[in-house]
Amino acid sequence: MPGTSSFHQQVAADKRAAILTAATTLFGTRGFARTSLAQIATAAQVSKATLFKQFPTKDALFDAIVDEAWTPQVRPSAHPDPTDPETGLRALGTLYADLVGQPGMAGLFRLVIAQAPSSPELGRRQFDLGKLPFFEEVRRYFRAAADAGSLDVEDPTTAATQMLGMISSFVLWPRMFLTDWNPGASAVAHAVEEAVLTTLARYGRR
Structure with a gap:
């Protein structure tokens, strides 16, 4: 159903936004090198599998932050x-x-x-x-x-x-x-x- 598809797309967009926000905060406070993807997943309240599926590396995640900005x-x-x-x-x-x-x-x-x-x-x-x-x-x-x-x-x-x-x-x-x-x-x-x-x-x- 179109409504269901739109709902899932919105959920995915919300999770992506939460990941980018959490990563920006942790990179700024803990440092890029000292921040792990697992820590970002915890801060964003998403599973590690969800984060790794979108951003397999910290470099990919940082590039996404730049692109978004x-x-x-x-x-x-x-x-x-x-x-x-x-x-x-x-x-x-x-x-x-x-x-x-x-x-x-x-x-x-x-x-x-x-x-x-x-x-x-x-x-x-x-x-x-x-x-x-x-x-x-x-x-x-x-x-x-x-x-x-x-x-x-x-x-x-x-x-x-x-x-x-x-x-x-x-x-x-x-x-x-x-x-x-x-x-x-x-x-x-x-x-x-x-x-x-x-x-x-x-x-x-x-």
Whole structure:
């Protein structure tokens, strides 16, 4: 029955979410190397067989945490138009702010930083699997806009770094140090808008 199938799918999704939450917490408190899959199963209140079926290794589990954090909940159906950089940059900036502003993102960054001395590979995988694909999307947009003649950009990598850096400096990094940092939607939108306007002032065609 369709209803039964939907029920089982929801149960599986709930268990997966519980596993990822428990793993993120234990990796951050106990350390990646000192945390076992069995301990994560206990904390998530699932059987070891259930956990091993989805995540046979801790590496696979960490990669899933990264993928979950960097997968947008809502993504525009079409790629931003490179001939309209104000709209395109605003869309990409808003998406980035939504990603780095979610509560779990700060926890992921703290986890990676805390475990860097003993598990430096976590930082590399967080970057390669998480931020880099999104950064490449923004960099490609700057290149496309330059090719379309709507932006004057010689170095898309620098341009992408500058715009995303302005957004993360307001949305993400204060949250790393201030547990009560939680700017509202209007404040985040303002930060994105200022980053876009500053970028257009620097790279817009005159």
